[in-house]
Amino acid sequence: MGAFIVRRLLMALLVLILVTILVFMVIRFLPLDPITLYVIGTGNMDEARIQFLNHQYGLDRPLYVQYFSWISKVVRGDFGYSLVAKDSVSTLLKQRVPVTMYLGIVSMIISTVVGITIGMLAAIRRGKWLDNIVSPLSVVLVCLPSFLLGIFLIYIFGMKAHWLPFHDLVLPWQNFTLSIRQVIMPAICMSALGLAMNARQMRSSMLEIIRQDYVRTAWSKGLTERIVILKHALKNSLIPVVTLVGMGVGVVFAGAVITETIFSIPGMGRLFVTCIQGQDYIVVQDLALIFGSVILLVNLLVDISYSWIDPRIRYD
Amino acid sequence: MAVQTSQALAVSEIAPRTNELRRFTRVFFKRWVVALGLVILLLVFIAAIFAPWIAPYDPYKIATGGALEQPSAKHWLGTDRIGRDTLSRVIFGSRVALEVGFITVAVASIIGVSLGMIAGYFGGPFYIIIMRAVDALMCFPGLILFMFLSAMLGNGVRNVIIALSIGTIAQYVRVMCGLTLSLKQNDYILAQVSIGAPRFRTMVQHILPNAFPPLIVLMTMQLGTLILAEAALGFLGMGIVPPTAAWGSMVNDSYVYLQTNPWLCFAPGICIFLVVFSFNMVGDGLRDALDPRLRGLL
Numbered sequence: 001m002g003a004f005i006v007r008r009l010l011m012a013l014l015v016l017i018l019v020t021i022l023v024f025m026v027i028r029f030l031p032l033d034p035i036t037l038y039v040i041g042t043g044n045m046d047e048a049r050i051q052f053l054n055h056q057y058g059l060d061r062p063l064y065v066q067y068f069s070w071i072s073k074v075v076r077g078d079f080g081y082s083l084v085a086k087d088s089v090s091t092l093l094k095q096r097v098p099v100t101m102y103l104g105i106v107s108m109i110i111s112t113v114v115g116i117t118i119g120m121l122a123a124i125r126r127g128k129w130l131d132n133i134v135s136p137l138s139v140v141l142v143c144l145p146s147f148l149l150g151i152f153l154i155y156i157f158g159m160k161a162h163w164l165p166f167h168d169l170v171l172p173w174q175n176f177t178l179s180i181r182q183v184i185m186p187a188i189c190m191s192a193l194g195l196a197m198n199a200r201q202m203r204s205s206m207l208e209i210i211r212q213d214y215v216r217t218a219w220s221k222g223l224t225e226r227i228v229i230l231k232h233a234l235k236n237s238l239i240p241v242v243t244l245v246g247m248g249v250g251v252v253f254a255g256a257v258i259t260e261t262i263f264s265i266p267g268m269g270r271l272f273v274t275c276i277q278g279q280d281y282i283v284v285q286d287l288a289l290i291f292g293s294v295i296l297l298v299n300l301l302v303d304i305s306y307s308w309i310d311p312r313i314r315y316d
Numbered sequence: 317m318a319v320q321t322s323q324a325l326a327v328s329e330i331a332p333r334t335n336e337l338r339r340f341t342r343v344f345f346k347r348w349v350v351a352l353g354l355v356i357l358l359l360v361f362i363a364a365i366f367a368p369w370i371a372p373y374d375p376y377k378i379a380t381g382g383a384l385e386q387p388s389a390k391h392w393l394g395t396d397r398i399g400r401d402t403l404s405r406v407i408f409g410s411r412v413a414l415e416v417g418f419i420t421v422a423v424a425s426i427i428g429v430s431l432g433m434i435a436g437y438f439g440g441p442f443y444i445i446i447m448r449a450v451d452a453l454m455c456f457p458g459l460i461l462f463m464f465l466s467a468m469l470g471n472g473v474r475n476v477i478i479a480l481s482i483g484t485i486a487q488y489v490r491v492m493c494g495l496t497l498s499l500k501q502n503d504y505i506l507a508q509v510s511i512g513a514p515r516f517r518t519m520v521q522h523i524l525p526n527a528f529p530p531l532i533v534l535m536t537m538q539l540g541t542l543i544l545a546e547a548a549l550g551f552l553g554m555g556i557v558p559p560t561a562a563w564g565s566m567v568n569d570s571y572v573y574l575q576t577n578p579w580l581c582f583a584p585g586i587c588i589f590l591v592v593f594s595f596n597m598v599g600d601g602l603r604d605a606l607d608p609r610l611r612g613l614l
Contacts, residue, residue, distance in 0.1 A: 011448070015448055015451045015452050015455065018448060018449060018451070018452035019455050026464060026465065026468050027468075029468050139349075139593070139597075142596070143589055143593040143596055145544055145547055145585065145588050145589060147547075147548065147567065147585070148567070148585035148586070148588065148589060151567070151571070151574060151582075151585065155574055155578055159575050250456075250457035253457045253460060254457035254459040254460055257460065257552070258459070258551070261551075261552060262571075273463070273552055276464075276467040276554070277553065279467075284464070284467070288464055291460050292452075292455040293455075295455050295456070295457065296455045
């Protein structure tokens with residue numbers, strides 16, 4: 001077990017290094033050199049200024065020097081200075097990260113809790129109305145582009161019914177009621193895919209588990225349905241769902257890009273889109289690294305927690 | 317009693333002679349949604365191939381009517397902000413969607429399957445390098461990776477295809493590597509090795525054909541995913557940009573008129589949904605018909 005964790009950590013470190021190299025190289029192959037583009041954008045094409053900025057950002061040094069200086073700064077928490085926003089990336093992140101985290105946590109809670117509950121109920125009431133709508137509904141949600149779902153929500157609940165605001169997102173401690181009203185639609189939009197996947201996985205693993213002998217024994221002891229399902233069946237059927245919940249973090253990041261664009265929310269996803277469009281390579285580079293490392297970390301945790309959740313799994 | 321049971325088992329173990337094709341079609345069409353998916357796909361293919369004859373107007377012709385007209389008998393889905401006919405643009409959009417989907421799947425699967433087979437068959441350093449690179453690629457959520465790559469490559473159909481191909485190679489490598497590892501254990505591969513057959517021939521003639529059913533299912537489902545990804549890029553204003561008639565960029569283009577002209581947004585959006593849905597359903601049907609053991613894995 002200890003050896004497994006050590007080996008898994010080393011592997012994750014290797015992958016992390018590959019991720020940083022990938023991010024770094026992709027940025028260096030941008031079609032137009034970002035500094036030139038920026039100088040053109042300011043109105044006067046000035047060779048000396050391009051050279052000055054290139055020097056200031058260290059872009060005239062050899063690639064490997066640039067790579068190591070970037071890494072060593074990031075490790076120390078210095079993410080550099082944005083070309084377009086004219087602010088340090090850390091400041092930008094300080095404003096953006098809480099918004100995305102708020103939205104992401106709300107939608108993770110919805111997709112996990114609602115998805116698992118629906119999947120569980122569908123499995124124990126097999127063939128009833130809930131079970132009959134779960135599979136088609138999850139197929140529809142998986143295939144529905146999240147921007148289309150967002151647009152439908154905005155059109156129906158925002159523009160026609162005037163029930164919910166569909167612009168901006170404030171944090172709960174700034175204005176609680178407004179914040180709750182604002183988060184509903186983006187959170188639905190972002191959690192739909194994860195909810196569908198969780199419900200489907202939960203239903204099939206629950207169906208598998210309630211056929212097991214130990215569940216039959218629990219029934220035959222005369223235990224109530226509540227105890228049989230919640231105490232005996234639920235825990236074991238959650239094992240495959242853990243992987244999906246881990247994958248849900250990736251879904252949240254990808255969803256944030258689309259959802260924050262539709263609902264004009266000033267979060268990390270929106271920042272990523274605007275910086276890619278504005279060729280702000282420093283911010284893009286840092287954000288891509290953050291997205292990649294968070295997901296790497298979550299995958300690592302999922303893998304390690306597996307052996308704790310299910311002791312039958314042995315690593316050798 | 318016990319004897320009878322074992323006899324009954326012995327008889328039922330012999331598979332009845334069946335016509336493979338008939339069995340395939342029976343299983344494939346058993347679920348009505350699969351058939352529905354196939355019908356929708358056929359319609360989309362017809363629309364894409366015969367677009368110039370089906371579309372009532374030229375999709376790029378400006379001012380075939382007034383700007384932002386509501387749906388009417390003349391323009392079934394209305395017109396966009398510079399008076400182009402929405403229905404014609406939606407019909408032509410199917411061409412871009414299918415083109416991107418099919419070419420990307422072809423490119424990504426050829427590269428991915430080869431790499432996966434090499435990693436699985438040779439093992440050792442090949443396995444470590446290829447699979448860790450795949451892990452690194454898979455650290456990024458699909459859309460983020462696609463955005464990242466297409467920002468690097470720039471806009472246009474060809475660049476979107478390259479970006480999506482690089483972004484989806486990892487899936488094929490993973491699946492193919494797993495398949496190769498398990499197929500390698502079979503006696504017929506060991507027999508090949510023992511007679512000293514060239515490794516390239518073993519891989520191409522014996523491993524590849526046996527890995528085909530799961531790969532076909534994966535490719536069909538990827539078609540849906542890729543069309544969705546291309547549309548998402550288009551919606552974000554990247555990849556395939558106006559004036560090309562592509563569904564994603566049409567939604568992006570008409571999003572501001574949602575309040576007054578919702579069909580400008582809904583029509584291309586619903587097309588994306590229908591095509592993705594159909595590819596997924598057909599993939600499901602193929603999986604059940606080709607190899608039901610894959611249920612839950614693919």
